[in-house]
Amino acid sequence: MNRRYESYASTVLNLIARDLRIFKVDFWGKFIDSCIMLFSTVVIFSYFLSSYGLRPDFGPFILVGVIAGFGLFDVVGKVASMIGDIEGDKTILYTISLPIPAWLVFAYQGLSWALYSSLLCFLLLPLGKLLLFSQFDLTVINYPKLVLMFIMSNLFFGFFALWLSSVCKRMTRLSHLFVRVINPMYMFGGYLYSWHAVYKLSPVGGYMSLINPLIYVMEGMRAAILGQEGYLPFWFSLVMLMIFTIVFGLDAIRRLKKRLDCI
Amino acid sequence: MAKIFIKIASVKKQYTNEQGTRQALKGVSLDIYEGEILGLLGVNGAGKTTLSSIIAGIHPATSGDILYQGASIYNDIVDYRRLVGFCPQKPNLDLTLSLEENLFFAGRYYGIPANEVKERMKTLMEQFKLQEYAQAKASVLSGGYKQRFLIARSLIHQPRLIILDEPTVGLDPQIRRELWQHIVRLKASGASIILTTHYIEEAEELADRVCIIDAGEVKVIDTPDNLKKMHNTDRLENVFLALTKQDAKVGYE
Numbered sequence: 001m002n003r004r005y006e007s008y009a010s011t012v013l014n015l016i017a018r019d020l021r022i023f024k025v026d027f028w029g030k031f032i033d034s035c036i037m038l039f040s041t042v043v044i045f046s047y048f049l050s051s052y053g054l055r056p057d058f059g060p061f062i063l064v065g066v067i068a069g070f071g072l073f074d075v076v077g078k079v080a081s082m083i084g085d086i087e088g089d090k091t092i093l094y095t096i097s098l099p100i101p102a103w104l105v106f107a108y109q110g111l112s113w114a115l116y117s118s119l120l121c122f123l124l125l126p127l128g129k130l131l132l133f134s135q136f137d138l139t140v141i142n143y144p145k146l147v148l149m150f151i152m153s154n155l156f157f158g159f160f161a162l163w164l165s166s167v168c169k170r171m172t173r174l175s176h177l178f179v180r181v182i183n184p185m186y187m188f189g190g191y192l193y194s195w196h197a198v199y200k201l202s203p204v205g206g207y208m209s210l211i212n213p214l215i216y217v218m219e220g221m222r223a224a225i226l227g228q229e230g231y232l233p234f235w236f237s238l239v240m241l242m243i244f245t246i247v248f249g250l251d252a253i254r255r256l257k258k259r260l261d262c263i
Numbered sequence: 264m265a266k267i268f269i270k271i272a273s274v275k276k277q278y279t280n281e282q283g284t285r286q287a288l289k290g291v292s293l294d295i296y297e298g299e300i301l302g303l304l305g306v307n308g309a310g311k312t313t314l315s316s317i318i319a320g321i322h323p324a325t326s327g328d329i330l331y332q333g334a335s336i337y338n339d340i341v342d343y344r345r346l347v348g349f350c351p352q353k354p355n356l357d358l359t360l361s362l363e364e365n366l367f368f369a370g371r372y373y374g375i376p377a378n379e380v381k382e383r384m385k386t387l388m389e390q391f392k393l394q395e396y397a398q399a400k401a402s403v404l405s406g407g408y409k410q411r412f413l414i415a416r417s418l419i420h421q422p423r424l425i426i427l428d429e430p431t432v433g434l435d436p437q438i439r440r441e442l443w444q445h446i447v448r449l450k451a452s453g454a455s456i457i458l459t460t461h462y463i464e465e466a467e468e469l470a471d472r473v474c475i476i477d478a479g480e481v482k483v484i485d486t487p488d489n490l491k492k493m494h495n496t497d498r499l500e501n502v503f504l505a506l507t508k509q510d511a512k513v514g515y516e
Contacts, residue, residue, distance in 0.1 A: 004341075007374050010371075010374050011372045011373075011374070014368055014371040014372050015368075015372065017368070017371075018357065018360070018364075018368045021360065021364065022357065022359050022360065025359050089353060089354070089355050090353065090355060091355040091356070091357070093316075093321055093351065093355060094351075094355045096321055097319060097320070097321050097344060097347070097349050098344065098372045098373075099341050099342070099344045099345045099372075099373060099374075100341060101340075101341055261322045261323070262321065262322065262323070263320065263321075263322070263323045263337070263340050
């Protein structure tokens with residue numbers, strides 16, 4: 001039985017190695033996109049909007065928001081590539097014909113996407129420091145917690161992208177994805193505010209926003225980078241994110257197995 | 264009599280969508296012998312691709328079974344997939360990777376050590392005359408070369424059952440002839456081959472036995488010579504036309 005799992009692991013690692021090879025090809029293009037996104041957001045919120053009375057510590061707050069939410073914007077491209085493939089060349093059927101179970105093919109896809117956004121996202125933190133200088137204090141970062149949240153949030157985005165690919169039936173419906181799912185999720189996901197700010201305003205609103213998994217990404221990442229005070233407990237965010245990842249992942253695998261009619 | 268390699272027992276396949284339920288395969292039973300080329304012949308939509316993808320272990324049968332060495336392949340589908348090399352009709356290569364990279368990863372997915380993969384790559388590239396494109400991206404290949412490369416990729420793990428789904432469709436006659444030679448060489452290596460085609464002369468030229476499928480049913484399986492004798496004709500095309508309905512069917516493939 002162990003040899004079987006070793007063989008599965010070897011196939012999955014080689015699939016990931018293949019994806020990294022492909023990733024390398026368009027890495028710089030993607031990296032430049034991410035830098036532009038980070039630069040424009042951080043500069044506007046930290047420097048330009050301070051003249052409208054925005055608190056000076058809003059810079060690091062929004063920087064962490066951009067880094068934490070980066071994976072969510074990247075989701076659209078991943079969903080488009082998956083649906084395009086299902087409707088077109090169906091290269092995924094080649095992966096399904098390999099000696100691994102079908103569920104592992106989809107799980108690997110989620111993992112590979114998680115790794116992809118992690119690599120890009122990881123480089124944004126030092127760039128943020130360069131933009132904010134002394135406003136962003138690296139000594140308050142809890143690095144073990146940051147690594148944990150970083151891995152968990154990117155896993156969530158990977159499996160969330162897989163789930164969206166499984167529910168989005170056609171390429172033509174992809175345009176709705178950004179407007180109906182990604183944008184509301186982002187705006188109500190604590191990107192521009194903390195959970196406590198909503199809770200103070202309306203406890204009902206606060207509790208309702210807990211159904212949005214992005215709130216845990218934002219709160220967890222801010223608790224790790226900016227300190228626990230003023231955010232949801234780090235471990236609570238981590239566990240909730242883990243639950244969301246498992247639920248979305250399992251449902252995505254079930255739906256994709258059915259949709260692609262595989263064994 | 265050759266040994267039975269794969270036994271297909273009453274395989275049915277049903278598709279359900281918004282338009283309703285349709286039967287793509289209506290209880291197909293046939294045996295595939297060791298070392299033979301079995302030609303699956305049928306018009307578009309007859310169920311050839313559906314059957315070959317079920318035999319390849321990609322899609323499940325709605326009912327019925329496929330037996331390998333007397334046991335259902337579904338008892339251990341992952342292990343069964345190691346035996347099979349599937350070459351689909353539509354090229355599904357990694358277009359951003361070079362041919363060498365495509366082949367290298369294809370071998371590594373099956374757990375073949377890197378050094379051995381490289382040796383096999385060299386042999387396959389030579390065999391399929393692809394050396395000059397080794398470093399080229401798969402996206403630059405013409406249709407014929409893509410098809411040739413797809414067959415090469417499906418052989419990297421040295422499968423015992425090779426399924427070629429319409430490998431020569433849309434190719435010019437010269438390239439078709441070249442691919443035929445490759446298929447004959449594959450047979451000589453001892454592998455069993457399922458060759459899905461709607462070119463009658465291709466089946467006649469290459470197949471040891473021909474299975475004519477129509478509307479999801481097996482009409483007949485026999486050697487091309489026996490089929491011609493049975494129908495008192497010297498052309499397999501006449502047998503095919505006599506056994507298949509002429510009206511076009513709604514495609515399942």
